[in-house]
Amino acid sequence: MILALPRGRQLSLKRCKLMAILNVTPDSFSDGGKFVGHDAALRQVEQMLKDGANIIDIGGESTRPGAAEVSKTEELDRVIPVIELIRREFDTVISIDTYKAAVMKAAIDAGADMINDVRALQDQGAIEIAVKTQVPVCLMHMRGMPGSMQQLTDYQHVTNEVLSFLQQRAELCIAAGINPSQIILDPGFGFAKTLAQNYQLLAELSTFQQSGFAVLAGMSRKSMVGQLLNKPVSERLAGSIACATIAVMHGARIIRAHDVKETADAIAVAEATMFGEFE
Ligand code: 8Y7
Secondary structure, X not given: OEEEOHHHOEEEOOOOEEEEEEEOOOOOOOOOOOOOOHHHHHHHHHHHHHOOOOEEEEEOOOXXXXXXXXXXXXXXXXXXXXXXXXXXXXXXXXXEEOOOHHHHHHHHHHOOOEEEEOOOOOOOOHHHHHHHHOOOEEEEOOOOOOOOHHHOOOOOOHHHHHHHHXXXXXXXXXXXXXXXXXXEEEOOOOOOOOHHHHHHHHHXXXXXXXXOOEXXXXXOOOHHHHHHHOOOHHHOHHHHHHHHHHHHHOOOOEEEEOOHHHHHHHHXXXXXXXHOOOO
């Protein structure tokens, strides 16, 4: 499993990769406002890469439950200069976290390597951009809007319904001309799911891998950790590490996380257990 990136580069998913979260929003829930300055963002990226990040996921609009929407212009103003700077300063894989087609296009033009879309390319024109640029795309499952999604948690069988949604989106993308090997699926932990549904998805994550697509899992600091343990965001590291470890054991090929150093260790331990290579 190898992702093809722009300018002839590649990212192998033979070993699980770590996607580090870089929020450039003033309202992101766990590190709100800290990285709005470009210098601070660059220093943060440098540290993440030292700590073992393989992908930097840049988001300019908070998608957490209850978050406010931002305009396209505001989102572009936040992410494009940061993407240009990171592209210039570091040799790393840059992911753009957006559901807006216009932001995807501008981000890829500015040097982004892949699309991370919580709406699975449902925005008008989004699929066309992925087809034209041929970048890898992560298709995530969610329902409704950040403000309303926690009311939309009725499922017959959460894993089957989430997987069938993602497979339908993937089929549409493939029919439009996206290479299947460039498609990554993500159940969207915390997006229109109850606590029990989140843990069922984690327990059944290998079902997604069995679809043949690469799987990405993001549970870092989320309420599925906080609600279970009754802990605030600042005390969710150990729980998040447990989630990441379990996800790798169930076949995830990319883990999206805030705490890079600790998550890198967890991935290494899980992979040593699964693949038993000790070089
Ligand atoms: C996810 C995500 C968020 C996730 C993917 C947060 C942007 C909320 N969560 N993207 N984005 N998967 N692919 O807590 O689970 O980071 S935002």
